[in-house]
Amino acid sequence: MSIVRPTSGQMTRRLIVLAAVIFAVVIGQTQVLLQWGQSPAEFAADSDATLKVAGYAFAIWGVIYLWLVVYAVRQVLPGTGESLLIHRLGWPSVGALLGISWWVVAAAFDWEIATIVLIFGSLGVILIPLLANAGAIRALPRGDRDRWMTVWPLAMLAGWLTVASPVNLITVATGNGWLPEALSPTTWAVLAVVVVAVVALVVTQRLRTLAYGLPIAWGLLGAFVAEQARNPLLAYVALAAAVAVLLGVIILTFRLRAGVERTTA
Secondary structure: OOOOOOOHHHHHHHHHHHHHHHHHHHHHHHHHHHOOOOOHHHHHHOOOOOOOOOHHHHHHHHHHHHHHHHHHHHHHOOOOOOOHHHHHHHHHHHHHHHHHHHHHHHHHOOOHHHHHHHHHHHHHHHHHHHHHOHHHHHOOOOOOHHHHHHHHHHHHHHHHHHHHHHHHHHHHHHHOOOOOOOOOHHHHHHHHHHHHHHHHHHHHHHHOOHHHHHHHHHHHHHHHHHHOOOOHHHHHHHHHHHHHHHHHHHHHHHHHHHHHHHHHO
């Protein structure tokens, strides 16, 4: 990858990335500290009769925020050049960061339709560029800073949103009686779990990074924990999906990526 000193326009974009990360962290922490409206976990629990995720699973936001701070701060350091991935993922990351920030506000005030639009929009705006640059991501050496400080934070965010988006949709649909009666609520929940697991494996096959699949496995495990007593069938489907995703992303990342990297070395 060619590394060049960023232009003034590129530096402006980097500062906007930093501002967007700060905004996302501040919004999230302000809601927690001041307790205005519902927390994300409370919003998810409001109508979780169909599909529930254990509250502890939302602690992953702390890890994601921390990695996003690393991603943003690195970009404004004088010695960080304008790599291909920093350049191509910069503006999409701003869109995703603003989306998750306003999602916190929408969830706090129970603006249900807005939460669906924001969370699926945030997922799409970051996952599509990641997939579009899959070749460049696969070609990164294992120790490359772009792999750890650009791909990892953004892929982790995309992974968690892949779990959170259908849960958000099902939660709102359940609360408003919008779930189609053609299938039972349990069948809809099982279908959502299976789709999430399949998406996790398909995307990981393209990106070859653990960062995308690990948050998905974590979220599916959270569904298993939450549903054990209430819906054992759904719980064990979620557990099987979590194990399949975890094993699948490990195999896809370490057994396939190495061959790609040797051919590009």
